[in-house]
Amino acid sequence: GAPYPVFTRQEVGQHRSLADRVWVTYGNEVFDITDFVELHPGGQSKILLAAGGALELLWAMYAVHSQEHVLGILRGYKVGELSPEEQSQPTPEDPYAGDPPRHPALKVNSLKPFNAEPPAELLTENYLTPNQLFFKRNHLPVPAVDPASYRLQVEGPRGRTLALSLHELKSRFPKHEVTATLQCAGNRRSEMNRVRPVKGLEWGVAALSTARWGGARLRDVLAHAGYPEEGQAGEQHVGFEGLDQDLSGAAYGASIPYSTAMGCHGDVLLAYEMNGEELPRDHGYPLRVGVPGVVGARNVKWLGRISVSREESQSHWQQNDYKGFSPSVDWDTVDFSTAPAIQELPVQSAITEPAPGAAVPPGELTVKGYAWSGGGRGVGRVDVSLDGGRTWHVAELKGEEQAPGRAWAWQLWQLTGPVAPGSTELDVVCKAVDASYNVQPDTVAPIWNLRGVLSNAWHRVHVTVVQ
Template sequence: MPGLRAPSDYSQEPPRHPALLVNSKEPFNAEPHRSALVSSYVTPVEFFYKRNHGPVPVVDDIDKYSVSIRGLIEHPKELYMKDILKLPKYAIAATLQCAGNRRTAMSKTRKVRGVGWDISAIGNAVWGGAKLADVLELFGIPKSSNKSPCGGRHVEFISIDRCKEENGGPYKSSIPLSQATNPEADVLLAYEMNGETLNRDHGYPLRVIVPGVIGARSVKWLDSINIIAEECQGFFTQKDYKMFPPSVNWDNIDWSTRRPQMDFPVQSAICSLDDVNNVKPGKQINIKGYAVSGGGRGIERVDVSIDGGKTWVEASKSQKAGIPYISDDTSSDKWAWVLFEAEVDVPETTEIVAKAVDIAGNVQPENAEVIWNLRGILNTSWHRVNVQISHSNL
């Protein structure tokens, strides 16, 4: 594509913050220390997790950059940035989460395949851009359509990015047309993140943001948008990011028996404590973390236990400073996480646990064993940390 290209090696990678925990150098996959996530409601760009499948694309000439809109539409064309910038701009607060978030903990149950993420393959940002529903309307597809006039039922996003899983082809994925054309779904063609131009790791110059859905569908470095009759047939839609039961292994797996994962389940994690913590007796502990649910479902409550789950207290919840969080109120950001907090006294060595409940009554499962799957995705089990009371004078 003129103006945007995918390098064949890693010699032109962008700079990254040195505090990131690197899980893979080439391609670059990294997350912040968990404590960085609860320092602010909006995650700073430099501490927002980086998830790449190949060398990061390079923009040579932004004026020549365009996105091809084609497929089951009457008049395919190139859409340039100046065209997208003319459309109404929206700022949507939305949490992105890699489907493999907390995979490392799930792998302790049984071995899984994938990048070994801790609990920070997640972040909350304010994304700026045009609604995809507005863009598709320019091409004769009315808002809130299940089917385009030419028979399209899905919208496929194709990146300029090249990855080994596609045998050197581009990363791609799709969402239903009904979601893409629904203005209330807030699907964006985003060119800003936290009020600034997207950086390269996060999709510059243009990416898709699909709120409430696993990050794999929010395709970066857009090359083209296709209106298609069936789901995308690419690797990451058909042979990855699907949820299988614990009985399925690499010998008996049949990818065609499961739908591509979209919404993510209710999730929470403690970020103010490490997995193992040494504290002095009598010290009050401040427990902070995040909670979020997919599909725009708000968080009804977050429960915290200081005795491994025998008894519970309810944590306080917040989003924007000075505005009370109400799980189903229009004043709240429905696509974004909440930060929770609880002050507790821990008299003895114990296990501290957190679990969240969303407005539909969905609750995190108690352990990873019951949701184990061979790809290690969607580990939403109760998050647990150990606190050891140290009586040493050192």
């Protein structure tokens, strides 16, 4: 074809708004992406950060772009090439170069940002998940925080902001410990994705883990800042900001209801310990929020700032993500503004052994797994079927005894049942009942949602019987 027109970087730089059209460079090529700005799955504000400049530096932060289908979209907007003397490519510094080392047994879902879960059969070997195996869900690079200069900013009720050092947090407030399970909203998303494609990381059954968390009670710190036990009209939500920031300078953020934060048991923590160790970098060093019974996304890591407001957090993750929808809602009709943000999670259980597709001997089969419910409801019972749900057995539960309404941690369960003589295949199924007698739905399709969150249908594992 005809050669493309040739531009200088300066000429590209003149196209940095929708009015002047939006141009970007990638390698030696120039693209006019004006028409794509509105269609960008990552939002308009993000893509406009690249306007008039090179994509490499920004894409180094969001590895989701190093896929053929993304480059294919870009190619469709090519309008020119860079003049030869300008073709030196910017070499992006890897924003993830400072991330900590990780355990090799983790199954990595995304390397940059780092998202990984332990193998299912390792998950239920321990009641408290070892820190190294605890699932990790990061949206951005892990910030490097200097503990000596670290200050937690707490906006007070009359405009005064407290700055608390780690030493103050540890010495001024009594240390409180809570055993709690943390679950990502996307746990078991891969099962939803098999029903119909959803957008998000392909988590298996292990995007949840359990730890004994230690730290100051959030309510003690809020009281110290001058907040009342009962919120007034202006005190309806407590917002958290992480020290991890994206390229536009926006921090990871979330909020929880004021009543949850002040909750009568004081189990919401500003945690600096995890299983008796200093909080690891991947889990929010030096301080994270621990909101037991509430979706992982509100448990803000690398906590930098706490504020109290009439409104929920305005962050992307509170407003435009981590919400559930009807199966009928698609990306053309979705309206994030009207759906409630996920807080307490529904009842959940899954099989961790045997593995899907395993060959099992005849006679008896031992099945293992976990069960948990949000809101401190705890698990009342786990039913296991070896014949696809026609007949059921009650599993034996094992876990820390926790007070009613404060059952924040999972139960591990086990069942040994008879394999029907002559059977060559088994459909192993589990379902849990929580303390409020809420049950898991039997199939995925009626709870399918475009973001693939809240995937808690009966878990089914198909195995073959080898005579």
